[in-house]
Amino acid sequence: MSSFQPPSPLDRVRIVVATSVMLTFISYWRAAAIVLNDLASSAFYACGISEQAVGKSAPWFIVGVMLFSFAVRAVYVESCSMFVRGGVYRVVKEALGGTLAKFSVSALMFDYILTGPISGVSAGQYIVGLLNETFATADTHGWIPRAAHSLFNGTPHLNVNLTSVVFALAVTIYYWWENTKGIQESSEKALRVMQITTVMVVILLGWSALTLFKSGYNPVPLPTPQNLHFSKESLGFLRHSFPEQSLAKMFGLLGILIAFGHSVLAMSGEESLAQVNRELAHPKLKNLKRAAVVIAIYSFVFTGLSALLSVMLIPDAVRVPVYKDNLISGLAMYMWGPLLLRLIFRGFVVVVGFLILSGAVNTAIIGSNGVLNRVSEDGVLADWFRFPHRKYGTSSRIINLVVLLQIVTILASRGDVYVLGEAYAFGVIWSFTFNSLSMLVLRFKYKGVRGWKVPPNVTIAGTEIPIGLLSVFLVLLATALVNLATKSVATVAGVSFSVVFFVIFTVSEHTNRKKYALAKQQMKDHFQLLQSDTVQRDLLGIRAGNVLVPIRDYNTMFHLRWALEHTNTKDQDVVVMSARISQFGSAAYGLSTEQVFNDYEQTLFTRAVSVAESFGKKISLLVVPARDPWSAIAQTAHNLESSAVVAGVSSKMTTAEQAFNLGSAWEAIPEPKRQFLLQIVHPNGNVDTFRIGPHTPTMKNEDVVLLHRLWLKITQEQGLENVHHHDILTEALTRFEKDYGEHDREDIVKELRLHADADPMPIRRIADQIPTVQSEPTRSDGDDGSSGPLAGPK
Amino acid sequence: MGQIIVIVLVRILEGMFVVGIIGSFVVIVLTGIEDLKMLLGREEENRS
Numbered sequence: 041m042s043s044f045q046p047p048s049p050l051d052r053v054r055i056v057v058a059t060s061v062m063l064t065f066i067s068y069w070r071a072a073a074i075v076l077n078d079l080a081s082s083a084f085y086a087c088g089i090s091e092q093a094v095g096k097s098a099p100w101f102i103v104g105v106m107l108f109s110f111a112v113r114a115v116y117v118e119s120c121s122m123f124v125r126g127g128v129y130r131v132v133k134e135a136l137g138g139t140l141a142k143f144s145v146s147a148l149m150f151d152y153i154l155t156g157p158i159s160g161v162s163a164g165q166y167i168v169g170l171l172n173e174t175f176a177t178a179d180t181h182g183w184i185p186r187a188a189h190s191l192f193n194g195t196p197h198l199n200v201n202l203t204s205v206v207f208a209l210a211v212t213i214y215y216w217w218e219n220t221k222g223i224q225e226s227s228e229k230a231l232r233v234m235q236i237t238t239v240m241v242v243i244l245l246g247w248s249a250l251t252l253f254k255s256g257y258n259p260v261p262l263p264t265p266q267n268l269h270f271s272k273e274s275l276g277f278l279r280h281s282f283p284e285q286s287l288a289k290m291f292g293l294l295g296i297l298i299a300f301g302h303s304v305l306a307m308s309g310e311e312s313l314a315q316v317n318r319e320l321a322h323p324k325l326k327n328l329k330r331a332a333v334v335i336a337i338y339s340f341v342f343t344g345l346s347a348l349l350s351v352m353l354i355p356d357a358v359r360v361p362v363y364k365d366n367l368i369s370g371l372a373m374y375m376w377g378p379l380l381l382r383l384i385f386r387g388f389v390v391v392v393g394f395l396i397l398s399g400a401v402n403t404a405i406i407g408s409n410g411v412l413n414r415v416s417e418d419g420v421l422a423d424w425f426r427f428p429h430r431k432y433g434t435s436s437r438i439i440n441l442v443v444l445l446q447i448v449t450i451l452a453s454r455g456d457v458y459v460l461g462e463a464y465a466f467g468v469i470w471s472f473t474f475n476s477l478s479m480l481v482l483r484f485k486y487k488g489v490r491g492w493k494v495p496p497n498v499t500i501a502g503t504e505i506p507i508g509l510l511s512v513f514l515v516l517l518a519t520a521l522v523n524l525a526t527k528s529v530a531t532v533a534g535v536s537f538s539v540v541f542f543v544i545f546t547v548s549e550h551t552n553r554k555k556y557a558l559a560k561q562q563m564k565d566h567f568q569l570l571q572s573d574t575v576q577r578d579l580l581g582i583r584a585g586n587v588l589v590p591i592r593d594y595n596t597m598f599h600l601r602w603a604l605e606h607t608n609t610k611d612q613d614v615v616v617m618s619a620r621i622s623q624f625g626s627a628a629y630g631l632s633t634e635q636v637f638n639d640y641e642q643t644l645f646t647r648a649v650s651v652a653e654s655f656g657k658k659i660s661l662l663v664v665p666a667r668d669p670w671s672a673i674a675q676t677a678h679n680l681e682s683s684a685v686v687a688g689v690s691s692k693m694t695t696a697e698q699a700f701n702l703g704s705a706w707e708a709i710p711e712p713k714r715q716f717l718l719q720i721v722h723p724n725g726n727v728d729t730f731r732i733g734p735h736t737p738t739m740k741n742e743d744v745v746l747l748h749r750l751w752l753k754i755t756q757e758q759g760l761e762n763v764h765h766h767d768i769l770t771e772a773l774t775r776f777e778k779d780y781g782e783h784d785r786e787d788i789v790k791e792l793r794l795h796a797d798a799d800p801m802p803i804r805r806i807a808d809q810i811p812t813v814q815s816e817p818t819r820s821d822g823d824d825g826s827s828g829p830l831a832g833p834k
Numbered sequence: 835m836g837q838i839i840v841i842v843l844v845r846i847l848e849g850m851f852v853v854g855i856i857g858s859f860v861v862i863v864l865t866g867i868e869d870l871k872m873l874l875g876r877e878e879e880n881r882s
Contacts, residue, residue: 111858114865293848300851326872333869495864508864511857518851 068327070227071316072334073234078155079309079339080237081400084393085162086306087347088364089461093302095269096356097261099347101303104263106344109307111512113332114494115476116310118509120317121325121491122482128311128475129414135478135485138420142545144474145415146538148311149408151467153537155308156404156446157453158460160211163397164204165365165457170390172197173373177383200365201455208401208450215402216443219409221692222434233395240392241342243385244371248349251376257352265292268299273462276528294522301469301523305461306343308468311475312403315410325491346371365457368393408442409435419552420545427640431691433592462527466534469520476513480506575679580660582613584681589616589659590673591688594647599688599721604655615680616648617662619672674705674732677716684717685732695720699730706732 090098119131128148133141175196178184188196261267272279275298313332320327350359350367353374363370372386413435416426429436453460479494483506494508524531577584589603600616607614618641645661652659666672677685690698699718706713715733722728751765780788 107862108855108858110865111861114861293852294844297847297851329869329872333873494861495868496860507857508861511854511861514850514854515858516854518847518854522847 066227066316066319067321068331068334070231071320071327072331072338073230074227074316075309075312075331075335076234076237076338077230077396077399078312078403079307079335080234080342081159081162081396082306082308083339083343083346084166084368084397085158085365085457085461086303086343087350088360088367089305089458090299090303090347091351091360092364092458093271093274093462094299095261095267096351097263097267098299098303099260099344099351100263101299102306102347103340103344104300105303105306106340108515109310109339110336111494111508112307112310112472112476112516113313113336115479115509115512116313117328117332118490118492118494119475119479120314120328122486128314128471128478129411131482132474132478133418135481136474138549140474142415142420142542142549143538144471144478145411145420146541146545147467147470147474147534148411149467149541150534150537151308151311151464151471152404152408152411153442153445153449154404154460154464154467155407156212156401157208157449158457158464159397159400159404160208161204161450161453161455161460162365162457163211163394163401164207164455165200166369166390166393166397167207168198168200168203169363169366169369170386172200173369173386174383177379204455204457205450205453208455209447211398211401212405212443212446212450215398215405216439218402219405219439220429220432220434220436222429222432230399233399237342237392237396240388241346243388244349244368245341245345247375247377247385248353248371251353251374254376255353258356260348260351263296263299265295268295270295270298273458273529274298274302274526276526276531278525297518297522298526301465301519301526302462304469304519304523305465306347307339308464311471312407315407329492366393404446405439405442409438412438412442415545420549422548422551423555423640428593430593430595459529463530463533465523465527466530469516469523470534470538473513473516473520476509476516480509480513483509575662575664575676577680580613580615580662580680582615582660582680585683586613586615586680588673588677588680588682588685589614589687590669590685591616591618591644591648592669594644596688596723597647597651598723598725599686600648600651601655602721602725602727603686604652604657604659607657609657609659612683613660614652614657615660615662615682616645616652617664617673617676618644619664619666619669668705670701670705671708674702674709678706678709678713681714682716684719686719686721689720689722695728695730699728699732703730703732 087098087102090102094101123130123134129141129145132144175184179195184196313328313335316331317324317328320331346368350363350371354363354367354370355374359367359370363373368389369386372389373382375382375385412421413426415421416423416438425437425441426435427437428434449460483504494506494512496507498505498507577586587603587607589600591597591600603614620641641663648659648661662676664672664676673685673687676682685702687698689695693701698720702718713733715731718730718732720728720730747765747768750768751763754760754763754768776788779785
């Protein structure tokens with residue numbers, strides 16, 4: 041018989057579980073840039089794949105798909121207006137239940153897993169294509185040494201597919217490591233990539249227009265059944281039943297539908313719109329619609345027009361045989377103008393292609409990681425996968441799984457973009473189909489508020505018929521069904537993958553259900569979970585001026601020990617906080633307690649409580665879901681009116697960088713806000729102290745002497761005998777502000793840069809380090825908002 | 835018999851596709867007008 045006695049309800053430790061994610065919000069331009077990094081990347085390979093499948097009229101189908109993407113985007117806008125996180129999993133689960141949600145998320149995973157390999161291999165094709173072309177051009181000028189000739193048995197030439205595989209593997213492994221370390225997604229970086237891409241698109245369209253005017257063009261055959269020329273591969277299972285070309289003639293419209301199905305991958309990436317929605321700034325719906333318009337127009341112009349131009353300008357003899365996998369490079373080579381200029385532009389195309397396609401490889405890893413984290417939060421994937429990396433705290437097991445699948449895919453494809461593209465379309469079309477079907481069902485099932493509806497809607501006998509939604513669904517379903525028959529590789533790979541993932545999800549869910557029942561009971565015995573939408577001081581029962589201690593890894597709690605050692609908890613409360621990082625693809629609001637507080641948090645807090653008990657001190661516990669840990673810490677410290685944040689030293693960045701990140705997050709909090717101290721504790725007990733927020737700067741001795749010397753001179757002036765030191769500083773700063781805003785800006789910046797270069801400690805705009813690194817902090821009576829029980833000497 | 839079933843299924847798919855494309859075209863036109871109004875700052879609320 042067990043001697044274990046559960047504690048009485050009064051003994052249980054209270055944990056406040058915040059259920060709203062603490063986010064930093066972005067403008068619609070940045071949101072559009074993030075989505076376009078995924079969506080616009082397909083312009084680099086979609087038309088080549090489509091033309092191989094259906095023939096020379098492929099660009100019209102790409103244009104048609106891009107037009108249709110305006111309607112698909114409308115479905116996503118409606119879903120996002122209902123659920124802040126309106127992605128496939130949430131929507132399908134709400135409408136059709138858990139089983140179909142698991143199927144749809146499996147299709148989405150297939151989409152994400154394939155995004156990496158197709159983008160990596162395609163980027164490789166562009167780079168190798170340029171290298172081979174450069175070798176050939178150099179050889180015609182006699183610039184290639186004879187030794188190189190004998191080595192390659194002629195003009196140096198790299199095996200395109202093999203080298204692309206090596207390149208794709210290198211990029212994937214690079215991003216695997218970056219994600220394992222936990223790189224921050226940057227909307228700034230996405231915006232820069234899109235700005236560079238826009239420069240390329242403008243040059244491409246402008247130069248193409250000039251070329252059309254100067255050199256004429258090849259007409260693009262209209263998308264009629266007679267103009268369709270299917271390859272054997274593009275008929276999939278149907279090639280066994282019908283002779284190669286008779287199908288389109290037998291069923292005129294079916295041919296169009298098959299061709300449309302071979303072009304749908306051009307609109308892959310729409311799902312990203314749902315994922316960035318929750319980060320959009322207020323007014324959310326308006327900004328979502330603006331972002332959606334920008335995305336749709338941009339991708340239509342880039343993907344649609346570049347597809348048409350490639351057939352119009354690149355001769356038939358080389359378009360498919362030479363440039364099928366790097367069509368935009370081919371377009372650059374057939375512009376009107378000198379060869380050198382065309383080669384330079386091709387180089388630019390390759391650079392842009394590399395940036396956007398390798399960015400898509402990263403997006404694929406982040407997206408898959410986010411989706412699997414999301415389903416894991418719902419108990420559909422074993423918690424084992426979500427266990428944080430020992431050093432970096434990332435969900436490395438999920439990242440490893442995703443990257444392993446991507447590497448296997450890259451190797452299996454042998455660098456064939458066509459095969460990858462065909463398979464990719466399976467995930468794209470089925471995740472769209474599930475999403476639109478669910479939205480259709482929700483029109484009848486969901487009675488909550490909708491921000492917006494896909495038009496037109498007709499009311500007959502009191503029932504609203506969603507004609508627009510139904511239409512989009514019909515197109516997607518018809519295309520998805522036809523693709524099942526015509527894309528044999530995609531069907532076999534996609535169905536197998538989805539079934540395997542579905543089985544993993546189902547078994548995990550079953551196992552987790554049993555485990556959660558036990559964990560829930562244990563949790564009830566030891567912890568009292570108080571659910572709250574936001575973080576509030578009252579709910580935690582703590583006083584203002586408390587000390588906030590963020591924890592992540594239960595093996596490294598030296599900073600909690602330090603905080604408890606140096607805090608008298610009778611005077612000042614200690615709040616231990618865990619930020620549950622809720623990634624891309626996770627829910628944003630209304631998370632259930634189990635989603636936020638799970639196995640790992642239970643172990644983490646059990647350890648924290650035992651540390652506090654060893655000091656005989658009381659701590660308050662808090663779990664906060666967050667997109668970005670810095671933002672969560674800054675917002676929580678702000679909401680709880682904390683006077684100090686005590687953090688452990690990071691394995692990824694210096695303490696100054698930690699302070700800078702927290703300072704940046706603090707800057708994003710709206711006014712009014714209060715300053716606080718950040719104390720970063722090293723394992724050896726040393727502490728680096730920073731003030732977060734504006735504060736009296738630490739002045740160098742020579743500056744104090746200079747100020748005093750000026751004061752002595754100025755007070756000798758008639759009528760200025762009573763001037764104080766601070767009056768001189770006020771005047772100096774006012775003049776500095778004026779000069780910086782007007783004519784002397786460049787000189788000032790230049791001089792400050794010189795100072796920065798001379799100073800090994802980088803200039804920190806937001807968080808200034810107090811130049812004392814002390815192991816024994818003393819109390820302070822500071823009055824500048826930086827004081828606190830844990831404040832060091834100033 | 836098998837051929838007839840295939841033909842019927844194909845016709846159904848074609849019908850779905852044609853009806854869907856026409857409806858989607860209407861969606862594109864209507865949302866396009868709405869987007870234009872939004873970009874010109876004359877947006878109407880469409881809430882339920």
